[in-house]
Amino acid sequence: MSSTNTISHEIADTLRDEILRQRYRSGDRFPSERDLAVRFDASRGAVREALSQLEQLGLIHTQPGGARVQSVNAASLAVLGPLMALDGYPDPLLVDQFLQTFGVLTAMTAKNAVNAASPEQLIQLKKLVLELADHSDDFEAMQPRWRELLEAMSTIADNLVVRLISNDLKAQFVDQMMKLGIHPKIERSSIDQLLTGLRVGMNKQDGEIAGQAMQNHFQELRAAVGEAIKFRDKEPSIRAVN
Amino acid sequence: MSSTNTISHEIADTLRDEILRQRYRSGDRFPSERDLAVRFDASRGAVREALSQLEQLGLIHTQPGGARVQSVNAASLAVLGPLMALDGYPDPLLVDQFLQTFGVLTAMTAKNAVNAASPEQLIQLKKLVLELADHSDDFEAMQPRWRELLEAMSTIADNLVVRLISNDLKAQFVDQMMKLGIHPKIERSSIDQLLTGLRVGMNKQDGEIAGQAMQNHFQELRAAVGEAIKFRDKEPSIRAVN
DNA sequence: GGACCAAATTGGTCAGACCAAATATAAAGC
DNA sequence: GCTTTATATTTGGTCTGACCAATTTGGTCC
Numbered sequence: 001m002s003s004t005n006t007i008s009h010e011i012a013d014t015l016r017d018e019i020l021r022q023r024y025r026s027g028d029r030f031p032s033e034r035d036l037a038v039r040f041d042a043s044r045g046a047v048r049e050a051l052s053q054l055e056q057l058g059l060i061h062t063q064p065g066g067a068r069v070q071s072v073n074a075a076s077l078a079v080l081g082p083l084m085a086l087d088g089y090p091d092p093l094l095v096d097q098f099l100q101t102f103g104v105l106t107a108m109t110a111k112n113a114v115n116a117a118s119p120e121q122l123i124q125l126k127k128l129v130l131e132l133a134d135h136s137d138d139f140e141a142m143q144p145r146w147r148e149l150l151e152a153m154s155t156i157a158d159n160l161v162v163r164l165i166s167n168d169l170k171a172q173f174v175d176q177m178m179k180l181g182i183h184p185k186i187e188r189s190s191i192d193q194l195l196t197g198l199r200v201g202m203n204k205q206d207g208e209i210a211g212q213a214m215q216n217h218f219q220e221l222r223a224a225v226g227e228a229i230k231f232r233d234k235e236p237s238i239r240a241v242n
Numbered sequence: 243m244s245s246t247n248t249i250s251h252e253i254a255d256t257l258r259d260e261i262l263r264q265r266y267r268s269g270d271r272f273p274s275e276r277d278l279a280v281r282f283d284a285s286r287g288a289v290r291e292a293l294s295q296l297e298q299l300g301l302i303h304t305q306p307g308g309a310r311v312q313s314v315n316a317a318s319l320a321v322l323g324p325l326m327a328l329d330g331y332p333d334p335l336l337v338d339q340f341l342q343t344f345g346v347l348t349a350m351t352a353k354n355a356v357n358a359a360s361p362e363q364l365i366q367l368k369k370l371v372l373e374l375a376d377h378s379d380d381f382e383a384m385q386p387r388w389r390e391l392l393e394a395m396s397t398i399a400d401n402l403v404v405r406l407i408s409n410d411l412k413a414q415f416v417d418q419m420m421k422l423g424i425h426p427k428i429e430r431s432s433i434d435q436l437l438t439g440l441r442v443g444m445n446k447q448d449g450e451i452a453g454q455a456m457q458n459h460f461q462e463l464r465a466a467v468g469e470a471i472k473f474r475d476k477e478p479s480i481r482a483v484n
Numbered sequence: 485g486g487a488c489c490a491a492a493t494t495g496g497t498c499a500g501a502c503c504a505a506a507t508a509t510a511a512a513g514c
Numbered sequence: 515g516c517t518t519t520a521t522a523t524t525t526g527g528t529c530t531g532a533c534c535a536a537t538t539t540g541g542t543c544c
Contacts, residue, residue, distance in 0.1 A: 006526090006527065006528090007527075007528070008294075008527080008528085032493075032494060032495085033494075033495070034493090034494080042528080042529085043528060043529045043530070044529090044530095045287055045290075045527090045528065045529070045530095046527080046528060046529085048287075048291065048495085048496085049290065049291060049294050049527090051495095052250075052291050052294045052295060052298075053294060053298055056294075056295055056298035056299075056320070057298075058409070062494095062495065062496095063494090063495075063536085063537075064494065064495045064496070064535070064536040064537055065493080065494055065495070065536060065537030065538060066493080066494060066495080066537075066538075067494090067495080073402070073405060073406075073409075074409060075406060075409070076318075076319075076320060076406065076409070076410060077318075077319050077406045077407055077409075077410055078298075078318060078320075079406070080402075080403065080406060083402075094402065094403070097401045097402060097403045097404070098403050100350070100401065100403075101347070101350070101401065101403045101404055101407070104346050104347065104350050105343070105346065105347075108342070108343070108346050159339045159342070159343065160315070160322075160325075160336065160339060161322060161336070161339045161340050161342075161343045161411070162339070162343050163315060164315075164317065164318065164319045164321070164322060165319055165343070165407055167300075167315075167316060167317070167318070167319075168318060168319055169403075248495090248496060248497090249496075249497070250496080250497085274524075274525060274526085275525075275526070276524090276525080284497080284498085285497060285498045285499070286498090286499090287496090287497065287498070287499095288496080288497060288498080290526085290527085291496090293526095304525095304526070304527095305505085305506075305525090305526075306504070306505040306506060306525065306526045306527070307505060307506030307507060307524080307525055307526070308506075308507080308524085308525060308526080309525090309526080
């Protein structure tokens with residue numbers, strides 16, 4: 001489920017999940033606002049606000065005369081989080097797709113950041129990599145530094161498109177994975193390879209090298225996370241269907 | 243400037259643009275719903291629906307006690323389109339960032355599609371490339387085939403994350419560029435190179451080759467679009483500030 | 485079977501009201 | 515004077531009931 005505790009959000013969450021679960025076929029008529037108000041024992045205003053959210057997600061399209069359900073494939077990026085959380089634990093395939101995508105974008109960011117960095121920024125980046133190296137034996141301790149490095153590179157690369165995409169992806173995936181306590185086992189050698197690649201790239205100010213190192217790292221991360229999910233206790237998710 | 247013609251959408255569009263124009267600083271209090279209702283001469287319900295949309299965009303955060311403006315950098319991907327359309331014509335830097343991002347994702351899709359394609363799908367892809375080659379002298383005529391090819395590759399690659407991102411990006415950028423009538427002048431040799439690369443990659447079923455060809459093509463496209471925008475008549479945009 | 489028209493349905497909006505949480509203001513204490 | 519506490523006000527969240535316009539729906543007539 002999502003965040004807030006208002007009625008309209010609860011209605012929106014419930015309906016969103018129902019659509020994501022394919023309870024309605026794409027193109028189907030969506031129940032009328034008045035019917036939904038009765039069903040949720042709420043006012044039509046609250047229902048309307050919920051539908052407004054669903055429309056923003058691209059899950060329904062409303063028109064005078066009635067609303068219709070749209071294809072999940074045509075939805076907004078913001079449905080990824082709810083989609084992944086549908087069954088309580090993430091769909092391994094979806095996680096893999098996320099990591100591949102996030103990896104490509106992060107590699108691009110690293111490349112651009114290294115290429116565009118000013119001398120001072122380059123020093124800052126190197127420092128962050130060094131700090132990362134100091135904690136390369138503790139996965140947990142690495143996380144804050146890792147985030148810091150990504151943030152710094154993102155700032156330097158200064159690509160708003162990627163930043164906005166990453167906002168959505170991170171908000172929906174990374175936090176979710178953390179919450180679920182998925183700890184990928186990454187080979188020490190893989191991390192060393194990444195750090196070395198980043199360092200070399202920064203020293204030569206060659207973004208290609210840094211980007212390639214990042215890309216390779218995500219490749220390994222994909223495998224590691226896949227393993228971690230596979231062996232995870234799949235607690236049966238308790239979810240009211242209403 | 244957006245789509246629908248309802249009052250709540252108009253309010254949302256106006257307020258969204260004001261936020262994107264930095265009329266409010268991040269962290270500022272947002273006007274109260276009642277004040278906005280007076281200002282727009284609308285009911286509070288309509289204003290609330292508008293604010294609900296802004297919240298979905300990640301531009302404001304509402305709480306009992308008052309709403310606050312959030313940083314554009316923390317917003318949802320869906321603000322890109324409005325952001326680009328703010329001054330009537332697209333910000334060249336933003337367009338370039340879009341093309342770079344879209345290029346990386348499309349290259350990834352091409353690579354995965356070619357690698358994952360079944361024999362029949364491979365034949366279909368080759369056919370689409372051939373059709374594209376048949377019209378390689380007419381930019382306009384290429385567009386539908388180009389879209390068809392991208393759609394086919396997207397279906398085969400079957401990466402929902404990329405698909406959702408592309409939905410948003412395409413909806414916000416491509417259509418906008420088309421509407422503005424921006425016609426990048428792409429060298430014939432560049433197109434031939436792309437088509438050749440795709441063909442070779444498909445024949446060998448080597449996604450790396452196809453992906454690389456796609457990547458190179460977008461590189462050239464970036465330059466061409468940059469030129470096209472630079473020399474475009476910049477009609478002064480007429481926008482009421484309310 | 486297809487074109488046309490009336491009735492029911494549905495989304496969009498409005499007005500006025502109440503509650504609970506958050507904020508601002510005034511009062512009390514030091 | 516300054517902090518703390520209590521009070522009043524503002525603000526978002528919700529409800530009820532109503533009206534309009536656009537769309538669907540269903541029946542009628544050719």
